[in-house]
Amino acid sequence: QSSPLEAYWQDGLKFRSKDTLYRFSVGGRLHYDLAYSGQSEELGSRFEHKRTQVEVRRARISLEGNIRKELAYEFEVTFGEDIEFADMYVAFLQVPLVERLTVGHFREPFGLEELTSSNAIVFMERALTSTFGPDRNTGIMVQKPFWQERLRGYVGVFRITDDLGNDRQGLGDHSFTTRWAFAPVVADHNQVLHLGLAFNRIAPDTGNYRISTNNEVNTSPDYLDTGVLKGVENVNQLGTELGFTRGRWLLQGEWIQSFTKFSNQAPDGLANAKHRYQSFYLLTSFFLKGGARVYSKGSNRFNPVLQPRHPGQDDFGGAWEAGLRYSYLDLRDSRQPLHTLHNVTAGLTWYYNTNTRVMMNYVHSLFNQGARANTLQGRLQFTF
Amino acid sequence: QSSPLEAYWQDGLKFRSKDTLYRFSVGGRLHYDLAYSGQSEELGSRFEHKRTQVEVRRARISLEGNIRKELAYEFEVTFGEDIEFADMYVAFLQVPLVERLTVGHFREPFGLEELTSSNAIVFMERALTSTFGPDRNTGIMVQKPFWQERLRGYVGVFRITDDLGNDRQGLGDHSFTTRWAFAPVVADHNQVLHLGLAFNRIAPDTGNYRISTNNEVNTSPDYLDTGVLKGVENVNQLGTELGFTRGRWLLQGEWIQSFTKFSNQAPDGLANAKHRYQSFYLLTSFFLKGGARVYSKGSNRFNPVLQPRHPGQDDFGGAWEAGLRYSYLDLRDSRQPLHTLHNVTAGLTWYYNTNTRVMMNYVHSLFNQGARANTLQGRLQFTF
Amino acid sequence: QSSPLEAYWQDGLKFRSKDTLYRFSVGGRLHYDLAYSGQSEELGSRFEHKRTQVEVRRARISLEGNIRKELAYEFEVTFGEDIEFADMYVAFLQVPLVERLTVGHFREPFGLEELTSSNAIVFMERALTSTFGPDRNTGIMVQKPFWQERLRGYVGVFRITDDLGNDRQGLGDHSFTTRWAFAPVVADHNQVLHLGLAFNRIAPDTGNYRISTNNEVNTSPDYLDTGVLKGVENVNQLGTELGFTRGRWLLQGEWIQSFTKFSNQAPDGLANAKHRYQSFYLLTSFFLKGGARVYSKGSNRFNPVLQPRHPGQDDFGGAWEAGLRYSYLDLRDSRQPLHTLHNVTAGLTWYYNTNTRVMMNYVHSLFNQGARANTLQGRLQFTF
Structure with missing residues (x-):
């Protein structure tokens, strides 16, 4: 019961047996951020202001693999002031009727950008819509494709x-989530249309519920915050997704x-x-050079794919991506003084190679009451 | 001074040089638990009750290896709210007179089940006897076999x-521990008799000493607790072990x-x-299908060994193990209101493959004063 | 874009592609310390005394590698009560004009011993001069050699x-550091002269600044401490280094x-x-047997290099190194009652093999006011 493995480098350290029954990879990511921020007086009177900030946004190690096409697993830990588990799951690949049954701590299937890796998102931070994202929790999920993978359901x-991965005090109980991803058009020249629909329902055991978020700037405070809402019976969330590449x-x-x-x-x-x-965003990204965003049929999201620097060589990189995003968040019903936010982000990303990218984002935030904030932030991202 | 290594998969990622002078392995374990509990009113008035609980019981990464048959080492870290060191030791294999000299943080040689890996124990939690187990500490230990490994001593x-691995405030000073494992009968058909005797002595520097434990349910509170005992001069513990497979x-x-x-x-x-x-337990386990518990002569404990699913293939798994255990703990002398506990555990374990098992345990607890608790708990265990 | 890797053992687990474009290594270190200390009454009245102490001085895992001679990187985490990042950087190797541009969390280029790995230093702890060392911070550094690597500058x-790697509250803002290492004599018989000059400047944003240190004994309290100095405009530090092997x-x-x-x-x-x-130290080390300290031209520091135990074999170890150090620290201007310290350390180190060494250090400390402390401390050091 000992299978020889071949070691190889493919954006990271990987192993596979000749029959590919066994796979294993060791990886990590390091995101270094630097942010220069300013905020208007309305915000300054309530939130502490730091002009410049340096932080390790993510330092993460991951071990993942496959066993005999029966199991896929990931063991991923984020290091920081506290340890956090990222993906910590086992997926059973030979369960009748479904494609995959995943058990453990992983992202609930809600939100196109939420389900895109932080290594691959267009801007440094996800959009305001992720305020509602249930993020990672401990659960069980099945997924199944239909119509030659044109449609995939996750429940x-x-x-x-x-x-x-342990019970959180006082937030709630269970969450039910389902996502349906539909890719009706997949044509030449990287032409893809993706439509998605997702539903999430939470019934907080204690009746307490809270939503808060920053302005797509991780070093900023949570400007918008409903405070603890009491007596909440349930929360139903509906998400719609649109993606199109050409x-x-x-x-x-x-x-x-x-809906609370x-x-x-x-x-x-x-x-x-x-x-x-409610919240929505619309973003566009364009590769000025050296790459494109390509749809992953198996996981229903868009990832950057680089081209070789020199024709015929396996030396990928040197790509440039420009992006623009408008996001909007409306927490008006929460009756807080600050309750709506319009955010515009302009971004430029240089992909030095498949492991390294340098990002520069300018974020302009306009709150109700005319409050404003501006941030210029950069990231050095290294993954292996 | 560079030795080529071969990579291979054997329940995990392993490396060895052709001459086997160098070995290295990367491993981990993930234990996901779910527990449904109920307790009688006597307990409910004193201990907070949570009907259902989810937890990551263990998330652990291990690096271990051998160097030139001179050294064995392990570097094992448990991730959670706090980092904990599990096995963190270096063992010298060529010390005169002894088999092995281990230095570092590892389990004191006290208790048959205590020394069985949490990946291999019959039930989800160890028996009440482990209340007295000194667990892992930082020390130095020698071991030596006698009579063709029929007898092995650990000191x-x-x-x-x-x-x-750092000094603990106020618990104590040093602990002396010795274990003698005797396997007089080793016959065909997996027939083994194991007898063990162990002694442990602690002299708390500060005079403070405390014993507390839950009811073999990790999500339960420590129902039994002596409180801090003051003016303790020393504690002598005597353990006897019996094991028999057929x-x-x-x-x-x-x-x-x-004895305090x-x-x-x-x-x-x-x-x-x-x-x-005092405490004792008696357990029986039976493999309904696909495996057996086999005695490890080198480490003097019983580990599950699986059979191939299909004859002639190296695809191990599909085994089922049923177990029953009765445990008893008596802290009567501590004069606490709750001081004795009878525990009965019934368990069923499915070994999907050598990396994965699913456990289901039912635990019935009967305390003095007629207090009762019942738990149905399950575990998904994945190791690599 | 998949390059086969060869695995090999060379003091640790390493991988390289045949063309050496890709390299990766997995490593760790474990330092176990035991200290017996005594202190005179003047100290005893102010600092709590523990006669014996055990601690894990360092438990660290490191992943590092090279990509296409374009990038070198390290991801190194220290485990303990809190997680600490050690080296967490990406270095660009093909930047015009310079040898290397490093970005991330790593040691500022200040101090010969500071820049020597804790696996390689002569004694268990660095000298009192490291009190002023800025240690690791988050920044950007270039380095460049001149005159056939006789001179190397770091800025x-x-x-x-x-x-x-995140902003520290209230200590300060930026630090500028430069080091110039000059090795004018490199001759046969391991004969090397090293001269170094370094400058460091800190301008604390908040005006708060503090220096404190123990007496080269990690289990001791910080005997010397300026307390928080307020209204500090800037701190300029000048370091001079001398090294000579024969x-x-x-x-x-x-x-x-x-200068504050x-x-x-x-x-x-x-x-x-x-x-x-100010602070200075002078140390001498002599290999009684089996090795020597050798100058690393690329990083400008002295590392122990072992000889084979048996001629012609690749079985390195069995070396003995004796050392003696005198250190002095003067914080007189801080007007604290304890402000100067003379420290003498005698050390004996046994290199069992390239992975393992056992250290024994005796430290005698003489403070002003006639206060004294003595420590006998030992370390088991294992690295892989």
Whole structure:
């Protein structure tokens, strides 16, 4: 029961047996950020301001592999002040009727950009829509393709857990999530249309629920925050996704509506109230040179793919990608003074090679009440 | 001074040089638990109750290897809210007179089940006897076999340290531990008799000592607890082990007595007092299909060994193991209201393959005062 | 874009592609310390005393590699009560005009011993001069050799960050550091002369600055401490280095002067004050057998190199190194009661093999006011 493995380098250290029954890879990522920020007086009076900030956005190690086409697994840890588990799952690949049954700690299937790796997203931070994303939780999910993989369904039940896969105090109980990804047009010249629909439902055990977010700048405070909402009976969220590539050009958008229903015993005059929060974004990305965003049929998302620097060589890199995004978040029903945010991000990314990219993002934020913030931020991203 | 290594997969990623002078392996384990519990009112009034709980019981990475048959080493870290060191040692293999001299942080040689890997134990949690187990500490240990490995002695001196190998505040000083494992009968058809005797002595520097434990359910509170005992002069513990396999059947039991001696200045009317705590368990396991528990002569414990799913193939798994255990803990001398516990555990384990097992355990706990608790818990265990 | 790798063992697990365009290695270190200490009454009245202490001084995992001679990188994490990042950088190797451009979290180029790996230093702890060492911070550095590598210059700008590469609260802002290493004599019989000059400047944003240190004994408290100095305008530090090997003999010394300039609004009567702190050490090391300290031209420091145990075999080890060091620290201007320290360390190190060494150090400390401390400490060091 010992299978020889071949070691090889392919953007990272990998192993496979000749029959490819066994695969294993060792990887990691390191995201170094530097941000220069300014904010208007309305914000300055409430939130502490630091002009420049340096941080390790992500330092992560991952071990993953496949066993006999029966199992796929990942063991991924993020290092920082606290340890956080990223993907920590086992996936069974030979379960009847479905393509894959995943058990463990991983991303709930909700949101196109949410499901795109932080190594691959167009801008340094995900859009405001990810405010509603359930992120990673501990659960069980099945997925199954239909119509020659034109359609893929994901259905999962999750326990809402903390970053270590353990029960989180007081947030809630279970989350039900399903996503349906439809790619009706897949043509030559990297021409792909992707449509997605997702639904998520949470019924907080304690009745407490809270949404908060920064302005797509990780070093900024959570400018928008509903505070702890009490007496929440359930939250239903509906997400729609659009993606379209043609050649070196990507257009991507999402719209998420979140409906919070309060119980008839909710305090603060909220008995039987219904809140509707929403967010959407629209982004476009264009590879000026050396690459394109390509649709991954198996996981239904868009990843950057680089071209060789020199024809015929296996030396990929030297690509440039420009992007523009408009995002909007509306938490008006929460009755907080700050409740809506328009965000515009312009980004330029240099892919030095398949392991390294340098990102520069300018983020302009316009809140209600005329509050404003501006950030110029850069990232050195290295993955292996 | 560069030796080529061959990579291979054998339940995990391993490397060896052709002359086997160098070995190295990368491994990990992931134990996901789900527990449904109920407790009687006597317990409910004192201990908070959570009906269902999800937790990552263990997420651990290990690097281990051998160098020139001179050294064996392991570097093993458990990830969670806090980092904990598991096995972190260097073992010298060519020390005169002994088989092996181990230095570092590792398990003290006390308890048959304590020394069985958490990947290999019959039930999800070790028995109540492990309440007295000194677990891992930082020390030095020698081991030596006698009579064609029929008898093996382990002797160690340890510094009682925290989970990071550093001195623990206020628990104590040194621990002396010795274990003698005797396997007089080793016959065909997996027929083995194992007898063990172990002694452990702790002299707490500060005079403080405490024993506490849950009811073999990790998500439960520590129902039994002596509280901090003051003025403790020393603790002597005596362990006896019995193990017997025949074919697919295992019978295993242990009895540990712990004698706490108080000094003549001990407070709370305990001057010169002697407490005797004890615990024992008896368990049986039977492989319904596809495997057996096999005695490891080198480390004196019983590990599950799987059979190929298909004759002639190296595709091990599909085994089923059923087990039953009765455990008893008596802390009567501690004068706490809750002080004795009878525990019955029934377990069923499915070994999907050599890397994966799914466990289901039912635990019934009967305390003195008629207090009761019941738990149904399951585990998905993946190791590589 | 998949390059086959060969695995091999060379003091650790390493991989390389045949064309050596890709390299990767997995490593770790484990330093176990045991210290017996005594201190005189003057110290005992102020600092808590523990006679014996055990600790894991370092438990560290490292992943490092090279990509296409374009990039070198390291991802190194220290495990303990808190996670700390050690070397976490990406180095660009094909930047015009310079040898190497390093970005990330790594040691500022200040101090010969500071830049020597903790796996390779002569004694268990670095000398008192490292009190002034800026250690690792997050920054950018270029280096360039001149005159056939006789001279190498390092220039870096750093953000003063915590052990996780993030901004540290209230210490300061940026640090500018440059080091010039000059090796005018490199002759036969391991005869090398090294001269070094380094400059470091810090301008604390908040005006707060503090220096504190133990007596070259990691389990001791920080006996010397300036306390928080307020109103500090800038700190300029000047370091000079001397190193000389001949055969199995090393002589090494450093002298660091640190000038703290207070602003005209500094409190505590320190307006416009200038403090001068300084430290120096002189050490000698001699390999009684089996090895020598050899100068690394590429990184300008001295590392132990072992000889084969048996002629013609690749079985290195069995070496013995004896060392003696005198260090001095003067924080007199800080007006603290304890402000100067003379330290003498005698050390004996046994290199069992290239992975393992056992160290024994005796440290005698003489403070002003006649306060004294003595420590006998040992280390088991294992690296892979």
